[in-house]
Amino acid sequence: MIELRGLTKRHGGKLAVDQLSFDVRPGRVTGFLGPNGAGKSTTMRMILGLDEPTEGGARVNGRPYRRLPAPLREVGALLDARAVHGGRTAYDHLRFLAVTAGIPRRRITEVVDLVGLTAVARSRAKEFSLGMAQRLGIAAALLGDPGVLILDEPINGLDTEGIRWLRGLLTGLAGEGRTVLLSSHVMSEMELTADHLVVIGQGRLLADMPMRAFIAANSETSTVVRATDQDRLSALLRERGATIRPDPGGGWIVGGLDATAIGELANAQRLSLRELTPRYRSLEEVYTRMTRDAVEYRTARHAIAGGTETSS
Numbered sequence: 508m509i510e511l512r513g514l515t516k517r518h519g520g521k522l523a524v525d526q527l528s529f530d531v532r533p534g535r536v537t538g539f540l541g542p543n544g545a546g547k548s549t550t551m552r553m554i555l556g557l558d559e560p561t562e563g564g565a566r567v568n569g570r571p572y573r574r575l576p577a578p579l580r581e582v583g584a585l586l587d588a589r590a591v592h593g594g595r596t597a598y599d600h601l602r603f604l605a606v607t608a609g610i611p612r613r614r615i616t617e618v619v620d621l622v623g624l625t626a627v628a629r630s631r632a633k634e635f636s637l638g639m640a641q642r643l644g645i646a647a648a649l650l651g652d653p654g655v656l657i658l659d660e661p662i663n664g665l666d667t668e669g670i671r672w673l674r675g676l677l678t679g680l681a682g683e684g685r686t687v688l689l690s691s692h693v694m695s696e697m698e699l700t701a702d703h704l705v706v707i708g709q710g711r712l713l714a715d716m717p718m719r720a721f722i723a724a725n726s727e728t729s730t731v732v733r734a735t736d737q738d739r740l741s742a743l744l745r746e747r748g749a750t751i752r753p754d755p756g757g758g759w760i761v762g763g764l765d766a767t768a769i770g771e772l773a774n775a776q777r778l779s780l781r782e783l784t785p786r787y788r789s790l791e792e793v794y795t796r797m798t799r800d801a802v803e804y805r806t807a808r809h810a811i812a813g814g815t816e817t818s819s
């Protein structure tokens with residue numbers, strides 16, 4: 508369990524993190540989202556005692572990180588996969604960490620196997636691709652078999668197989684009752700991996716809710732409907748003020764009436780339906796709309812447009 512209360516970090520005149528309060532609970536993967544510069548890495552660094560908060564604080568398993576008696580056994584973290592001594596082999600890097608934390612050697616072999624680096628464990632880290640470096644960082648995070656994992660952008664550099672592997676690993680670890688906090692800009696993957704989302708923008712909390720609820724709450728309701736008598740159904744729906752447009756897959760996309768109301772209407776008119784599917788936006792669509800105003804580093808095109816771009 509990770510608890511943030513009023514966590515604030517000021518760099519000179521700039522608020523990087525602004526009064527953040529939320530809990531990261533065990534038994535699920537919590538996705539940590541925010542545009543570039545939103546304050547995710549600074550927040551993670553403060554949780555891990557690497558940056559001092561200006562105000563407020565963070566607790567891991569009830570204590571500030573620096574007061575944990577055996578931190579590596581309680582919290583595993585990956586902040587920067589490239590922050591490894593390049594001249595060391597993967598095995599030596601892990602052995603160095605294990606010795607410092609009193610972790611037995613056989614655990615090194617276990618985690619090297621777990622992340623799929625056995626064949627290159629004796630190679631120097633500087634020869635590693637980014638994907639291999641991420642796997643090494645994940646191995647280091649898992650070394651102490653911790654109940655809490657904090658991973659900043661671990662997906663970067665992983666190939667398709669690696670991404671799939673990481674998804675299975677993280678959902679498995681959460682399934683064992685561990686606390687997993689994961690940041691990523693890869694929305695499609697976040698949608699598949701995270702159960703819960705925390706979204707920040709310009710250092711402030713924008714959302715803290717289950718993934719499904721986040722998407723549903725921020726999606727306009729629309730429903731795909733197909734009926735045996737499409738014309739009659741569309742006439743009925745229009746009468747009720749619904750908006751209707753053809754669905755490329757056949758049938759209609761209906762707005763302004765939810766699936767329950769459409770089903771009841773069809774039932775009352777003895778119209779048989781062949782499809783009644785609520786449509787939700789993807790996490791990427793919802794997230795982009797939500798954070799549009801909180802984006803600090805816009806592309807040149809946006810800057811020139813002066814923020815007048817229309818919604819997608």
Ligand SMILES: Nc1ncnc2c1ncn2[C@@H]1O[C@H](COP(=O)(O)OP(=O)(O)OP(=O)(O)O)[C@@H](O)[C@H]1O
Binds near residue numbers: 522523545549
């Ligand atoms: N050491 C520092 N000194 C001054 N400003 C900093 C420092 N570290 C971070 N910042 C600023 O704090 C803000 C938050 O940065 P942070 O790296 O935490 O964002 P982030 O959400 O992790 O971004 P990204 O998605 O790009 O990794 C940014 O405006 C950044 O420029």
